[in-house]
Structures are given as C-alpha cells and as structure tokens.
Amino acid sequence: MTPVPLVAVVGNPNAGKSALFNALTGARQKVGNYPGVTVERHTGRLSLPDGRPLELVDLPGAYGLDPTSPDEAVTRDVLLGKQKGERLPDALLIVLDAANLDNHLRFALQLIDLGLPTVVALNMIDLARRDGLELDRAKLEAELGVPVIETVAVRRRGVDEIIASLAALLIGPRRVRAGEGPSHDPFALQRRARAIATSAVISETPVRRLTHRLDAVLLHPFVGPLILAAILFVMFQAVFAWSATPVGWIEAGMSALGQAATAALPAGVLRSLIVDGVIGGVGAVVTFLPQILILFLFILVLEATGYLVRAAFLMDRLMSRAGLSGRAFIPLLSSFACAIPGIMATRTIDDPKDRLTTILVAPLMTCSARLPVYTLIISAFIADRTVLPGVGLQGLVMFILYIAGIASALLAALVLRKTAVRGGGGVFMMELPKYQLPHVKDIALGLWQRAMIFLKRAGGIILVSTIILWALASFPVAGPGQKQSDVSIAGKIADGIHVVVAPIGFNHDISLALLPAMAAREVAVSAIATVYAIDQTDEQRMTQSLEQRLQGRWSLPTALAFLAWFIFAPQCISTIAVTRRETNGWRWPLFMVTYLFVLAYLAAGATYWLAVAAGL
C-alpha cells in the first residue's frame, strides 16, 4: 500500500499559511509534536476531487532554509527529508503574501529550487489590491515555472483551484527528488527575488495604507501604551464578567449529576468515589473552562489581528530594562493561558540567554490553571461590590494578582540577568505584519483545540490525582467524633507538610491540597472540594457551596497568604517537564523550582503576617 501523499504547506511568517491550511483541511486536523523537539506538528487531511486522500503538514513559518531558530530548523529538515518523525513531502504548497513579494519570493525561490512538485498560493491578494497593488499572475507563473494561484485564504477564495492543482501534480509516479537544491549567495538570491517581484507588478497606486493609519494611533508614543493597558484590563475583567453565566450552567449541571448519582447508587465506597471523587473533584475544575476559553479567545484574536506584535514593539524598551526583549512579550502573554505553550513560544527568541531568562520567568505569569484557585478564594473572601463605576472589587483583586505576577517576573528577570544568566541579549527584530480582521472559523478552531486539551487534562491527570487523593482522604475511616480529613492517610501526610507551612499561615486544608496540586495547579481546588465533600454529611452537601464552607474554616489572612503563594505557585509537573525538554537537562528546571518555592514561601509568609498585623 502506498502511503497517502504528503504536501508541505510552507512559507514566510505572516503569509497567511495557517489560514490557508485551515481553509484546506477544515476541522480535520491533528496537533502533535516532532520527536525530540517541542515544535508542534500540525497535520490535516483533505480529499481530492477524484476521491484520493491527501495529507497536509503545516510547517513552521521561516524566512529561508538557513535557520536562525529551532522552528526554522524543523522546516528545513522536513524539506530536506532529514526530520525525524516526518517523511519527505511529495509536493510543496508555497504560500506568499501578495503584497510582500519582494521579500517572500526569496524563500520561495529557494523552495522551488529543491525540485519537488510545487504550487504557489498568491495569498491575501485582496489586501494587496486594497493597498493599490495590481499583480500579473501569469507573468509570475512564467518567471517561477510553477503554477501560481490567487487566494484569499480567510474567505476560502482560490481553495478549490489549489486542490485541483495539487491533484494534477500528484498524478503519475512519485518524482525522485533533485537533492538539496543549489546553495545560494544570499544577496544574489535577494536581488533575483526583487527583480521578479518588480516585473510582476502591473501598477501601483500609492495609497495611505490602513495599517499605517492604525499604527499611527496604536504605536503612538503616548496613546499606544494607554490602549495596550486598556486592552489588557478589559481582557481580565471579561474573564470574570463574561464567564459568570456559563459557569453557573456548568455548576448546575454538575450538581444535578451529583444528585442523580447519589440517588442512583447505594451509599458506600463506590458512591463516595463517584460523587465526591470524580464528580466533585473533576467537576470543580471543569467549571473553569469558560474563563480559560475567554482568556484564549482574547489572545487568539489579538494574535490574529496582528496586534500582539505591536504590543511586543511597545513593550520592548521596558522589557529590555529587565534584561528581556519585546519578543518575550508574546510567550509571556501566552503564559497567562498556560506556561507550557508560553515556554514553547520562546523558541522565536533568537538570543539563547534572552530565551532562557524568559523560560525561567514564564511560570510567574498567572496561568489559567491558577484561575480556579483565585476565583474560588476571591469569591469566598472578597466582597462583591463596586469600588469605581464598572470596576468590581473582586475584579480589582484579580487584576492586582496578575500585576503582582508580572512585577515579580520582571524583577526575577532583572536579578537572573545579573546572576545566573549573564551576557548576550540586546536583540529585538521582528516583522510588523498588516492588520487583519480575524476569521471566525480560525479562532473557533483554535479555541476548540484549547478546550480539548483542557478537557483531556481534566479527564486524565486531574481525574487520576483526584481519585488517588480521594482514596488517601477516605481511608482509614474515621471513628465517631473524629474528622475524616484528620484521620486519613492524606491527613497524616498533610500533618507533615503543615509543620513546614504553618509559619506562613497555611492551615491543614491547604497542606492537604498542596501535594496533589503538583500534578496540576487547578487540582488544589478539586482537592479541597473532594476533602470537604468527604468530611460532610449529605445534608450539608446539598445546602452549602464550596465558598461557604471555606468561609467557615479559613481566616482572611490565611486566604490572602494562599493567594500570594499561588502568584508563584512553583508546583506544576508539566511546566517542569517542558522546561527540562526546552533547556536540555535538569539543571534549569531544578533551579526554577527552587527559586519559585523560596519566593512563594516568602510572599505567603509576608502576606499572612502583614494581614494579621493589620487586624484583618
């Protein structure tokens, strides 16, 4: 059986490559990893008009076959058939930004010279026309010697033609590859690209470009930073405000499920496992899906419009003071969703020392896994009132927690640059792409993929650790007059942890939650939920929310100390694992965990004692 033909979608960053990939494959996509490196591998399938299947792989955007980053190295290695975990593509689909041929043809010429069957997508042709640029497609086709098709990926224009063209290329026996392609003098190549680009221009009417007008405001030295601050503020308020309703639905659903299970099952160990362990624990985490999706929605939209790169531009100088580059802004912003994609996104940082520093401080950005913890504690202990028109106290506290994370990340970076990670740095180079309206389908697909990853976590690592904790917390069974959470194995382990964390105001409950929270931070919430559920009578369970139970058991200084601990939240096995992979060893992840633990302990202690001294 011959394997399904593989077509590599390849091009410069900002050519609209992923949009075209999405338009071609729809939702039939898989996200994986190349072995040994943490570069994501996006593949998808489509059917040719004659019914033959075709596999597409969306390669990381690159400026050429001379890589300056691990992402670009994967692109080169796949194209040369040297990448582990990927066969040599049978054909190439090169994606060009029609409005930037001078630059993009450089890479395209290198790719065409590889000698594989090739189709060129002259993408974003509508935006080029909007900018007053008329291109001669036939002329370009003649110059390049391969089919050139005009496309507008976000509107699915030209997609059928691309498929037809690929189908025509893949008829007949597989071509033997030409080899590595000729080596190029970079300047000669660039000049050839410019000559072809110039010859393909029919007419050019200078217009005041929309992007330029928007940048005049968004990159304005005074207005620009204000707009950025406003966008971030709205983003964090929205995470709270918009999620209230769907969170209510999920809570109601979980509660109904728990009651149904209670009614259906006989009292005993199994019922306790299902109701307290699985529904109580995992349900407490799934409740936070709306907030995580709202956060990702903002990041995906900001990225798709081209604004995120502008934010990096605005922030570069400030970040350089902390020894980082503006490039670090995007990985750090992604870390608000999760440190893992954030740390992976540091691969776009060219300078190795800049990159290492960014990795080490990324866990200080408040990831969405802390949201469940913050939300629970804030809604239990912070009054729901408005302090200013449109600004709620709860949202404000959340904002302060985020700011505290950012401030400590910048401080940590500054200290690291003077101590553990000295030298290098000083580089910030990035393309500012044109602004674009994001396409609803692309955003929806991105959100869907994130939701699936989160739910798989909830169904996997969180479910397993919740069940283990349930078992540890349920046995041995407490006698009359004893509290289950004191007598159980988990209670005994927590006794040991409590000795260490009692000086910073942590109670027995928190000691119990800290250990399973190593698996995933949000497990802290499900752990507390599980333990309380086990401790309770059925009657309490019906009438009291988790917040109400917390209010009865924790003092305000303890709750605040717990929040401060989670600003640093050193515990997260996945973050440690990805750091080990990205830094090639145990040295830096161990360093990271140690410094985060020390900071978490000091911050929680300081918060607790200040709050006690203030009489809270």
Next chain:
Amino acid sequence: MTAATSLDDLAIGTRAHIASVDWASLGKSEAQRLRQFGFDEGVAVEPLHLGPFGRDPLAVRVGRMTVAIRRSHARAIRVTLIPTALAL
C-alpha cells in the same frame, strides 16, 4: 545633493536608500535576520514609528514590509536621503 547618515538618525517619515550595511559590526544571526528582512544596498527604507520609551525600538519600512529593530542595529545601516520629489 544627498546627505549620508545612519538609519537611526533618520527622522520619522523620511525616505532614504541604504548606502551600505556594516555587516561586520553585527552578530552572525542578527546579520542573517536583517538580510532575510531584505536590508541590502539600494533598498528603500523609511522609519515609521518609534518605541514609546526612550525612542527605541524603531519600526522601519524596508521594501514592502515593516520591521521592528533596535536603535543599536539601525546604527549599522548607512543611508542616503531620497531628495523630496522636486520640492513641489
């Protein structure tokens, strides 16, 4: 008569041609990235925006694309001003 200067001294909105790039003063990967962005002798450049803090970095139009680079790298790029069209 055209005046030669370096890219970081060019006023916002001033169009110029690249006269030369001091590749030797740049690190290997920085030089490579600048070349990939299309910085090369004879190419038209125009500074468009400055960073809000300390007038750094610069957003520069090079050819048909806009890139952000730091002032320290812009210094390595020598330019000659394009005379404003006939001073209408």
